[in-house]
Amino acid sequence: TLYTAKKYAVPALEAHCVEFLKKNLRADNAFMLLTQARLFDEPQLASLCLENIDKNTADAITAEGFTDIDLDTLVAVLERDTLGIREVRLFNAVVRWSEAECQRQQLQVTPENRRKVLGKALGLIRFPLMTIEEFAAGPAQSGILVDREVVSLFLHFTVNPKPRVEFIDRPRCCLRGKECSINRFQQVESRWGYSGTSDRIRFSVNKRIFVVGFGLYGSIHGPTDYQVNIQIIHTDSNTVLGQNDTGFSCDGSASTFRVMFKEPVEVLPNVNYTACATLKGPDSHYGTKGLRKVTHESPTTGAKTCFTFCYAAGNNNGTSVEDGQIPEVIFYT
Numbered sequence: 001t002l003y004t005a006k007k008y009a010v011p012a013l014e015a016h017c018v019e020f021l022k023k024n025l026r027a028d029n030a031f032m033l034l035t036q037a038r039l040f041d042e043p044q045l046a047s048l049c050l051e052n053i054d055k056n057t058a059d060a061i062t063a064e065g066f067t068d069i070d071l072d073t074l075v076a077v078l079e080r081d082t083l084g085i086r087e088v089r090l091f092n093a094v095v096r097w098s099e100a101e102c103q104r105q106q107l108q109v110t111p112e113n114r115r116k117v118l119g120k121a122l123g124l125i126r127f128p129l130m131t132i133e134e135f136a137a138g139p140a141q142s143g144i145l146v147d148r149e150v151v152s153l154f155l156h157f158t159v160n161p162k163p164r165v166e167f168i169d170r171p172r173c174c175l176r177g178k179e180c181s182i183n184r185f186q187q188v189e190s191r192w193g194y195s196g197t198s199d200r201i202r203f204s205v206n207k208r209i210f211v212v213g214f215g216l217y218g219s220i221h222g223p224t225d226y227q228v229n230i231q232i233i234h235t236d237s238n239t240v241l242g243q244n245d246t247g248f249s250c251d252g253s254a255s256t257f258r259v260m261f262k263e264p265v266e267v268l269p270n271v272n273y274t275a276c277a278t279l280k281g282p283d284s285h286y287g288t289k290g291l292r293k294v295t296h297e298s299p300t301t302g303a304k305t306c307f308t309f310c311y312a313a314g315n316n317n318g319t320s321v322e323d324g325q326i327p328e329v330i331f332y333t
Contacts, residue, residue: 002014002018005017018045021033021037021045025048027060027063030052030065031053031066031068032063033049034050034053035070038073050076053083058085062093066097067100071117074094084172086129086134086263087127091125092138095142105117111142114144123167126172128156128157128169132157140154162246171212179331180330180331181330182296184294184309184321184329185290185291185323186288187288188286188288189287189323190286191284191286192284192286198277198316199278199316200275200316201312201326202309202310203310204270204271204273204308205306206304208266208333209266210331211329211330212330215256216248216257216279216327220284223249223250224281225248226248227247228259230243230244230261230276230278231274231275231276233276234273235272235273235312236271241265244260244261244262250284258330259277260330274312275326287327290309290320290324292308292321293306294307303333305331309321
């Protein structure tokens with residue numbers, strides 16, 4: 001009916017069709033409707049479908065309609081930074097789609113043909129966001145990646161400094177709004193040493209946020225690479241909620257350097273968490289004149305996010321509210 005309304009230029013009928021589709025949009029038909037919206041050039045409906053897919057990615061990609069979409073629609077979805085799903089599940093869904101596409105093109109379902117039909121879509125899977133175990137158990141053995149790609153990704157997972165890979169390593173954030181950060185120190189000094197003990201600081205926040213990384217201080221001796229493990233721990237249960245074994249390069253300045261989690265870590269209001277960073281590398285800068293309370297005010301809405309920091313007892317490499325490492329928390333509200 002939408003096709004007919006467009007063909008015979010009956011805008012009122014066209015509007016009714018689009019309204020009907022919007023009302024009936026669900027996770028299990030979002031991909032089917034997205035294909036139609038793109039085919040009939042209905043950008044508003046397409047954007048609603050994409051928002052639904054962002055919010056319900058796992059349900060949307062398991063729906064029947066997912067394997068029927070065309071390559072351009074698949075690419076449009078994989079390019080998004082806002083999908084809420086682990087990358088390995090996205091890869092498995094894309095493998096299912098490639099099988100259906102091989103059959104549509106009357107090709108034998110082989111790893112080479114899967115790769116061929118995926119085309120540029122394969123390059124949009126963010127393999128660096130997987131854990132090494134997820135990558136080894138799935139993509140590395142799928143035959144879809146060539147040996148050179150598998151080797152470069154294994155090196156990316158295991159060595160520091162990390163070699164460049166041709167796949168995107170930017171986290172997909174199932175988040176809205178703008179990235180924010182707070183710094184708990186008023187001054188920077190040198191020097192801070194590392195001997196294998198983690199720097200730790202406890203914190204709580206007055207509202208729900210998603211922490212995506214920390215800003216850390218780098219070397220006082222000029223440009224250097226550090227190895228680092230970052231974690232957020234639920235203090236009372238000692239459960240690790242998010243972590244990443246990674247590295248960062250610094251330029252010798254007293255600024256902070258971004259170290260990101262693979263996925264956003266949900267932090268609930270008025271709950272104690274421990275921010276933890278274990279660095280391997282030379283002596284670094286450190287912060288002093290620390291603040292117990294730090295408030296971030298949104299420049300657009302004026303909404304306030306208040307952080308309260310307190311001492312993490314035990315092995316903390318000397319980091320406290322007053323001075324030490326982990327100066328910045330990077331987050332979305």
